[in-house]
Amino acid sequence: MNIIKRELESDFKSIIIWSISMILLIIAVMTEFDAFRDSPAINDVLDSFPDAMLSALGFLDADMTTLTGFISLISLYIYLPLSIHASLLGSSIISKEERDKTAEFLFTLPISRKKVILNKIIAATLELISLNVVTVLTIIIISMRYNPSNEYYKFLSLLFIGIFISQLIFLSIGMSIASVIKRYKKSGNISLTILLVTYIISVLIGLTDKLNFLKYITPFEYFKASYIAGNLNLKLEYIVISLIIIAIGIISTFLFYPKRDLHL
Incomplete structure (x- = not known):
C-alpha cells in the first residue's frame, strides 16, 4: 500500500x-456541437465525400446533429490522448526508479521486485481510471443541457469501457517494453512508436478493405465509436483479444523485469 x-x-x-x-x-470540441445541431445540412456535406475518406476519419454513418453522432465523431480526440497517456505511464512507472535514481533505495527494502511491480500496476490502473472518469464526467456535465436520452448514456458508458480497455492495452505494452529494454530512456519512445503505427494502420484500414485483415493488430479498431453508436454493444472477440494482449504484457513484465539489470 x-x-x-x-x-x-x-x-x-x-x-x-x-x-x-x-x-x-x-470543452473546446463540445462547444462546436451547437453549430452542428442547428445545421442539418452538414450531413449532406459529409455525404458528398468518398466513403473511404469518411471511414478513415471515423465520420462514416455519423449523424453530427445528434449527441451520439457528434461524440462518435470526436472520439478520436478522446482515444488518442488517453492512449498516449497510458502508453507513457506504462513505460515511465517501470523505468522511473532508474530515471530518478531511486532504484537502489527501493530495491534494498525487504520487498520483492514482483510485489513492487504488482503495486505499480495497481497505482497505474487507478491513474487511468481517474483520468477516464474526469473525461466522461466532463462530457456528461456538458451534455446535460441537451437532455440526452438513456441510449446516449448507454453509448457513452460502453464507449468509455472500450477506451479503458484500450488504455490497459497500451499501459501493458509500455510496461512490458520498459521491463525488457535495457536503456530505460528508449522505452517511452518505442511505446509511442507502437501506438502511432497501430493508429496509422487503423487509418489505412478505413481507406481500403484490402487491409481489413490487419484490424486484429490495432487496438484502435477494437472499440470504434461508430460501431458502438450503431449497435450499443462491444464485440466479444475484441474484448477477448484485448484481455490476451493485456495478460501477455503483464506476464512479460513480471517475467523480465525481475531479471533485468538496473542502471543505478
Missing part, C-alpha cells in the same frame, strides 16, 4: 495536468 501511495503522490502533478488538459479539450 505504501508503494501505491508513493506512486500516486509522485504522479499527482501529472494526473492534474492531464485532467485539466482533457477537460479543456472536451
